[in-house]
Amino acid sequence: MPDDKHIPALRMVDVSKIFARKTLDEVKALDGVSLDINEGDYICMIGSNGSGKSTCLNVIAGVFPPERGGKILIKDNDVTNLPEYQHAKYVGRVWQDPSVGTCARLTIEENLSMAVLRGRTRGLHKAVSKSRRTSFKEALEPLGMGLENRLTAPVGTLSGGQRQALSLIMATITRPVVLLLDEHVAALDPKTAQIVMELTDMVVHRDNITALMVTHNMEIALRYGSRLVMMHKGKCIFDVAGARKAGLTIPDLMKAFEKEAGEMLHDDSTLLVSAAG
């Protein structure tokens, strides 16, 4: 048996995804992507609109399978053709839209009860038990939003930022092998986005979570994370980590993009939006 540490948390091997196959609208959203995500990686993924970032996350989460020949291994388990709900055992997710990650009609504690059972068999035990309630309070306190005092409030009564922070806790309360974040602060106002981003960074570091975070914001991509991956036309065109990632600047990114994509960048705002968002 190889040492657990040497197995990547996630391996994508030659993963492609074609939409609207054999029609005029055929799109190759992913084009032979191979990517290893190691335990403890904190990856920021950037790329222009339609470059395949969300598709990449969706394939990892099992929303749809990749084309034949591609493989997804999570901790050496082949999950390529398993349904989405079976990927959930390994994958925690926060979506862009605050209403997707949580159930508006259920209370905060009921939402968290759904989350603590991610990847486990659900039974006939009481969903919200006393001991769970205590652990929910502990999990919510660090957010500093007072949600720990509103456990029985329906989630529909929370603000977008509060719902996104709750989604984050829900995705991480049972430690995922990989945490997927798809522009999870893009739908929030700049100030709330900043708060939720800081919370994300805090949780990822505190729990030493392996994370793959898509962002449109180059400043976020440079400031946060230990590795940076750039997507373009369904391919991974740039991948840096460690000291090289830490030393990156926006001009470096533009240069890398021009070189790898072989295209001129007329205006950074058209492809890699650096404004808040």
Place this chain on the structure above:
Amino acid sequence: MDSVVNALTVSLYEGLVFGLLSIGLFMTFRVLDFPDLTMEGSFPLGGAVAATLIARGGLNPLLATLVALFAGAAAGAVTGLLNTKLRITALLSGLIVMVGLYSVNLNIMSGANISLLRENTIFKMVGNALNISGIWLSIVVAAIAAAIFFFILRWFLQTEIGLALRASGNNEQMVRGMGADTNKNIVITTAIANALVATAGALIAQNQGFSDVGMGIGVVVVGLAAVIIGEALFRPRTITQILLAAFGGTFIYRLFITVALRVGMPPQDLRLVTAALVVLALAIPFARKKLAGEWLPPATRS
């Protein structure tokens, strides 16, 4: 005075027994957001199965009712499977099973109806044991059945599985993201809902002394009216309140209909009055907000 008491007691019995049907409807329409028409067929299915087993098979009425419950669950499961395995829309899946059940019910009874007048029923069993009869006997039996299902469902909907069912109707994406199989949840819920409806059918057939293939006509509208009235009047939030509101709504709906008939409403206007009642109940929350000067969002289809 007597007629007031009589109207109240009859409505109480009907509120309790049709309350089971309302809760079944609530499970699919509200909890799962699955407009399920199966119940127009599973309601008479419950009556047909129980009546046939009692009258032709000489089975113990309690056991016969239990078999009716499972028959309803099976019918509901078929609807759920059509929807999840064959991807047939919810509305169409229920419609298909409802249509098919009409023939199934005729076959079970080998005819359009079965009389239970001379047979043993749950009501007669309880009546003999407690030495009561008439409307109070009906109420006692209905209350026992209502209480049993109330406590089971109140417990079940707060278990881990029950919570996943409730979440499935609200946000399927999140439920799958949390590792629960939404397809399985749909089948479980349609099965439970129609089990309740069939049980109501089995009890009502035993109380009225016959089962008829046409007894399911309109039950969806009636159940919907009851659920909507319950929601509008009681504005329930917790599971306990929601279940009680379904019984309460059914009682009030039945009371209204009973009184309307007694003060001389021609029976042919029954459906029209039901329709008007549903509109009225739907208008209450709207009017409440409007009167309070609240801003109202533009109309949507849901």
